[in-house]
Amino acid sequence: MDPFTISVADDVLDDLRSRLTRTRFTTPSAPGWTAGTDPAYLRELVAYWANDFDWRAAEARLNAYPQFRARGQHFVHLRRDASRPPVLLAHGWPSSFLEMLPLADLLDVDVVIPSLPGFLYSDLVDGPLTRAAIAEAFHTFMTDTLGYERYFAFGGDIGGAASGWLATMYPNEVAGLHVIHGPFPADFDASPITAAEQAFLDAEEQRDEWDSGYSWIMSTRPDTIAAALADSPAGLAAWIIDKYRDWSDCGGDLERRFDRDTLCTILTLYWATESIGTSFRQYLDYPQNAPRPTIPVPVAVTRSHEPPLDLFPRSIADRAASDIRQYSTPGRGGHFLAFEEPQLIADELSAFMRSVG
Template identity: 60%
Template sequence: MSVSPFRIDVPDAVLDDLRARLARTRFTHRSGDRPWQGGTDPDYLRDLVSYWHDGFDWRAREAALNAYPQYLALVGGRKLHFLHVRAARPAGVPAPPPLLLTHGWPSSFVEMLPLVDRLTSPTGGAFDVVVPSLPGFGWSELPDEPLTRAVLARTLHELMTDVLGYQRYGAFGGDVGGVVTGWLGALHPEQVAGIHMIHPPFPASFDARPLSPAEQAYLDAEAAYDETDGGYSAIMGTRPDTLATALADSPAGLAAWLVDKYRDWSDNRGDLSNSFDTDTLLTIITVYWVTGTIGSSFRQYADFDHNTPRPQITVPAAFTVSHEPSQANFPREIAERACTDIRHWSEPGRGGHFMPLEEPDLLAAELRDFFTSLRP
């Protein structure tokens, strides 16, 4: 398969257009009497847009991203962007399984960089690490078929095996990346050494046995939470083109849509700066903007009804459960319905939906310990 080195090089004209649009932003008024009551707070957004226009240095961030070896590969006839960072291992040290680290929504490969730095070092386990941009995100193209979990898993498995030549590998992810990680373990148990997730999986069906009180309580709480949080997925799944038109035309609108979830889903205790620095947030948002991929990032939601039930996961599994509203009191027995071989379960009580950015030391240590235990 065709593989070529890749460097991010956003044309000056794209950045000039971005700044011009930011300078013309029309802001709204707060809809409630408390900040963030109605979503991204207009005062916060005004400050963010001002810094994006006047202080944010994309070229410096671009250079930092390009310090990581990046590639484009043709997988299934479509371009897939990925990082491939090989570890420097001391002579005689057995290699742990290479790791595939997969982001979710509304994120990008940028989320995984703190883990790359830690896991490729000799003290971090000396893993070879592969970080793709999911199809429809960044510089990765969408397939011609519906973007189901099985299609995503097939694409990433081909990357690891056919393109990069790994016979066995470990997989980690959160959000959609975690769902795909589960599918990889279910579909390719002979080549996936193990999986690690921060969002434990549901079974394909709850029919095997009656729900326990803890399971029923969790499912009820999740349904209640979706009543206040699920609007974003409903509109992305049913009216993706309408929403994407607005967000692809307004960088401030794009920032508001993404920041809303970074605040709601991270373990920030009411202040985004407790979880993310502004430059990191704007790097992720700018990747969406300069690639024009906010609309294609919705495809997984729009194509959701094409998914089929996932087979049971039989490979070794580990979970570091994120500390966010949707995961509160997640009972292990739900994951045990989906996985037959859970080797590790921890609830650290910190680190939210974007744990690789929020708690990289904690998560890297858990990944290192689990995957090094799976050496042949």
């Protein structure tokens, strides 16, 4: 396990600023954000990123957290209380370990925050990047590298799904699972689908009709779009901030949840590591995921407030997990719930960990 410090070379930053100042902006196809990232807002953000954002200050803030790499895996490791099981905090896409830092600051146990394989400073795993493969990589460094015998897992999106596999594959070591996106069963064969379940499934299908374009291209032609995003920081920004605005509980005002320094920090991390293309790998490899068995460990769900997951009924989670101890619907905080409402998640996660022991 080697200590790790984020250090972006000056020539990388100079090249980034040069590209930003020479950005060619598109003509709007429709007003505002109705056709994707608003070109007018993007122009403002690009100007801020090029002229006002202080990466060195952001870099220093990130390096205040102890970071390491082991077996090609990057992670933050905060040591707080070795007498209690630690918690692993797993992010999703298009996010990074940065998402979990405000939550980690509020917890009183040991905290481990990995970068997903292929994201930022973590290498891809050998073979398909399935949820089970991510879980295996996480479990290896939690137990073999860090020496923890038992631990909790928390996550959302890809990180939540991988944590679900952790709980299924290693039930003796995973003390409990806390997710913001309720677990899904392998099938609905156990009992007839309820009206509430059908309403959610219908809403999910409707959402996919107008919000699945990004997923389809990353699943089928990832290298095509990655070529554009790896060469244009403005394009990278447009691709990422569209999701931060659309998926967060921001009411259409992106900066209500994420200030420009935060957005530019995320974007610079992706740009400097040239990892946007490898972050797509889990989309390309998604068909190789097997159906996950029922989750046997204690589970807590704090349901994110984002369409259509704000309609997700507990009964679907009950089909996927046999021991749900805690289920709440706070009605605020979207896809990046730990980032948007860190105190809320800290309170619920801490209560869950104390109740399980």
